[in-house]
Every structure is written in structure tokens, then in C-alpha cells.
Amino acid sequence: MGTPIRKDDRHYTYADYLKFPEDERWEIIDGVAYGMSPSPSDAHQSLSAEILAQVHAQLRGKQCHVRAAPFDVRFNSADTSDSIVQPDLLVVCDRSKITPAGLIGTPDWVVEILSPSTASTDQITKRALYERYGVPEYWLVHPVDRILTIYRLDAGARYGAADIRELGGQTEVAAVPGLEIDWDLWEPLFEPS
Numbered sequence: 001m002g003t004p005i006r007k008d009d010r011h012y013t014y015a016d017y018l019k020f021p022e023d024e025r026w027e028i029i030d031g032v033a034y035g036m037s038p039s040p041s042d043a044h045q046s047l048s049a050e051i052l053a054q055v056h057a058q059l060r061g062k063q064c065h066v067r068a069a070p071f072d073v074r075f076n077s078a079d080t081s082d083s084i085v086q087p088d089l090l091v092v093c094d095r096s097k098i099t100p101a102g103l104i105g106t107p108d109w110v111v112e113i114l115s116p117s118t119a120s121t122d123q124i125t126k127r128a129l130y131e132r133y134g135v136p137e138y139w140l141v142h143p144v145d146r147i148l149t150i151y152r153l154d155a156g157a158r159y160g161a162a163d164i165r166e167l168g169g170q171t172e173v174a175a176v177p178g179l180e181i182d183w184d185l186w187e188p189l190f191e192p193s
Contacts, residue, residue: 015079025070029125031082036118043143043188044113048088050186051111051141055091058179064093064108072102075133083129088113091176092129109175111139127151131159137175141167143188 011031020026025036040048048068055066069086090107092098097105110130112122122140130138134157139147146167151159152174165171167186173179 001152004099013079014081014084015072017084026084027085027121029083029085029121029129034055034118034121034125036086038077038113041115041143043133044115045114046188047141047186051181052091054181054185055089059091059176062178063095064091064176064179065095065098066091067098067103073107074104075106077104083133085109085126085129087126089110089177091173093176104137106133108135108138109139109173109179110135111141113143113178127159137173143167148183 010033010152012028012033013031014028017026017033018029020033026033027036028034028072052066052068059066059184065092067136069088071090072087073085073087073090074081075083085176087107087110089111090103091109092103092105094105097103098106112118112126114122127140131151131153134153136153138151138159139149140151142149148165150163150165150171152163154160167183169184170180173181
């Protein structure tokens with residue numbers, strides 16, 4: 001697992017984020033700027049495209065909407081907001097949260113596809129962020145090991161024990177009734193290594 005790239009020790013906000021160079025991809029979590037993978041692997045991209053296609057088809061004409069990275073998520077609208085992330089995929093069922101500049105508020109479901117350079121941030125830092133802001137369901141998909149880790153908020157608004165599964169068959173998205181992912185439809189061009 002690689003170490004996430006940090007910009008420096010300064011505390012960043014959304015106002016700072018808007019000044020970052022357009023050819024660089026950064027996320028800010030609790031004021032810390034983390035560099036994103038410059039180019040995800042083919043396995044990452046094909047898996048993201050497959051999930052997006054399935055979700056888009058299942059949500060067509062329904063209340064919920066899917067978005068894929070790069071798409072900014074801010075948990076509040078203040079320019080002083082110090083957490084701006086770009087999940088690989090998200091679903092939001094409250095249309096009013098979607099703005100021309102991204103999502104303001106909490107998504108209903110977030111999917112991160114693990115890459116070596118961002119895996120620790122996704123599994124630790126973002127997990128804590130999503131739990132704190134009440135993301136009902138958070139999936140971590142590991143294309144190399146073909147493993148899915150699911151976190152769901154419990155009655156105490158905390159993520160319970162991880163539900164860990166193999167990528168195979170179908171998995172329902174509890175936070176979005178009627179939505180499921182069929183992992184058997186994913187056929188990567190190159191086997192992940």
C-alpha cells in the first residue's frame with residue numbers, strides 16, 4: 001500500500017481548493033490536502049465504469065442520481081469547509097443537494113475503488129469522514145483481491161463491523177432500496193495484478 005501524498009502541513013479550505021491548479025487532483029479532509037492517483041489502473045477504470053453503468057440503468061427515471069469522479073462533495077456550503085472529496089461513485093436521493101459545482105451535503109451511498117496510492121486514505125481517513133457526516137453506506141472495492149468491504153451506519157450513527165465479501169454474485173445497496181450490483185458482469189480487459 002502506498003503512502004498518500006500530502007500537499008504540506010497547512011490547513012486548507014474550500015476557498016483554497018478553488019485556487020489549486022486545474023491539472024492537479026486533490027482532496028481535502030479535515031484541512032489536510034491529499035493528492036489523488038494521477039491515473040487509475042485499467043482494472044479500477046473498468047470496474048468503475050461497470051458499477052456506474054449498472055447503477056445508472058437501475059436509477060433511470062427514479063428519485064436517486066449517480067455521479068462519478070471527478071465530482072466534488074462538500075458536506076456544507078461554507079467557503080471555510082475543510083473537507084472536499086471526490087469519491088469514485090456516489091448516489092444521492094435528494095436532488096436539491098446537487099449543484100453546478102458538485103454535491104453539498106451527505107450522499108446516500110459512496111463507493112471507493114482501492115488504488116495502492118490512496119488505499120490507506122480510503123480505508124481509514126475517508127471512512128472516519130463518511131461516518132462523521134452520516135453517509136449511510138460506504139463500500140470499498142478491491143479490484144486486485146476481488147473483495148468488497150461494506151460499512152453501514154448502525155442505530156447509533158456509527159459504522160458497525162465491516163461486512164466483507166468476495167466480488168461475485170449480486171450485492172444489494174441497503175441505503176438505496178431496489179439497487180444491486182451484479183459483480184459477475186465485470187470483465188476486466190486485463191486481470192488486476
